[in-house]
Amino acid sequence: MPLPFLSVVVPAYRCAPYLRQCLLGLSASDLPRADWELIVVDDGSSDGTADVARGVADQVLRVSDGPRGPAHARNLGARAARGTVLVFIDADVVVAPTTLRGFATHFADDPTLGAAFGAYDDAPFEPDFLSQYRNLLHRYVHTLHPGNADTFWAGCGAVRRETFLAIGGFDAARYPRPQIEDIELGYRLREYGARILLDPDLQGKHLKRWTFGNMARTDLRERAIPWMHLILRRGEAMQRGPLNLRVREKLYTVFTALSVAAGLGALVLSNNALAYIAAFCVVVVLLGNAALLLWFGARRGFFFALGVAPLRLLYYAESGLGAAWAIATHQRHVGAVGLPPLAAHEQTAS
Template structure:
């Protein structure tokens, strides 16, 4: 979290500060980047096409080796260059410390914003003075064209679009927060060294401190990341599900929102119930029928998302999405089980030491 930093070699170059007498809150866009490549270039290009310019754009080059910092400097951003990667949590905190805007707008280096994205963020905070933070949504036209990237990002879009407007957490890919609020809660937890759930953890602390977070579904960004089977499962399991489970158990907070909606929890139960019924088939042949019933219940429960996939990409895409959707709930449930066991052993160890 934000605290007095040890001395380190940091160079700051460039500036995009706009001087104006607009009574609306000022806004600083903060982007952590590590070897952003062509996607980062597209991110910067999208910032140049906005209907309302940010008061400043701060890029924190987190030990990159591909010249991303130079790309940002040529764009005209304020660049904070770190000699060694320390993770997006630390990078965002450093960007926030250097920011002069009233609003800190965090985006990832692999997203494109829409021309009206910044204007919408500023208008929301102007019109809703009691709102402390907000998150947006991925759009329904992901940048990467391969099937898995389309599926993953469309599923993310769908989840945000059906969720409550009073959000229960924060989102670093497209999330804005009043600077005074961000500093008050201590910023991102820098113990998360990899791209992980540092944004979710921040959201939990914001809510615990009594601050409001709004999900504004019309504030959109386009995700450019290309997902592959191993990278997707690895990120979901090790960087999301496992640490999120630990966070849930730590804070004892399981909200009916986003990926934790009741329908998602029931989907996990149905997946494992089906697997259990299939495993019992050699001894009880009737359980194959029970497995089919569980599978049918799963499909009915998730019919809205399948209808969404069908409307956006057609029947063939929807059929291809089915096994990945089942797999998602399988490894999500597995991660929760492992996380619960880990937590139980930690509690027992702590109890014995006491």
């Protein structure tokens, strides 16, 4: 039996409705089915997630002691894969019909390519403001700097299996829930010498519905804090690419923190000078985000862009809070978790 070129790995946890749409999207791919296999990893779901996958997937694997997070689930799928290239698709992402063929073409045409990833499309599934904002923001960032990248995205991304196994796969020990496990993998891919390609034409539609609560929690607990811990462990040298923490973004975080401090001071002390300083800092941050706001305005209108402005300020405030918390707790965090050395990752070699 000939081996498939691609092994599509979908980690899934209690997401039967999403998974059904995800698998329908994969089934509509214009890449011949003989060229790819489908592996769904059920991370210990208590609903009908595994039942949805049966009859569609070539393999349905189950994490018996789950949930253990998407990093572990992807590693489990990679161990069972037979293809040359691992394609990771999140269960709440519906790929475009051309996406799998696009991955296959990139890796077939360039034997030196180590990894590639795409972007969300510009038509998010959920119509509410927050869901549109979050998913379009992701697209904006990923369309801004196509080409060679220094990070990785596992929502719609692919890695040569040989390379993935050589660096030990995702760090499931550090990231037992959805966090920045793909970003961390991207850094190790680059350190290994692998070239990573960002191609925004490799698209998927995100089905997730965002609320204010899960947005704030994700930005602070699942991104800002663990990302700062990662920076502290690895050092500033990893921040080279445009998708990472640019100096400009750090400055906006500082200006937002100053605006909060000055604003509170103005309220407590009734000091007009502090109020002017707070307003000045806010203006600096919003002017720095002018290109983003104009992009949203062109696609969703003036009032939509107006609503994005305070969310950008909230994002920078959470980034600053997360960084401060991570710096204050870093040594305790490392000691309490008993983390292994950076080179020691869960091995996924078969």
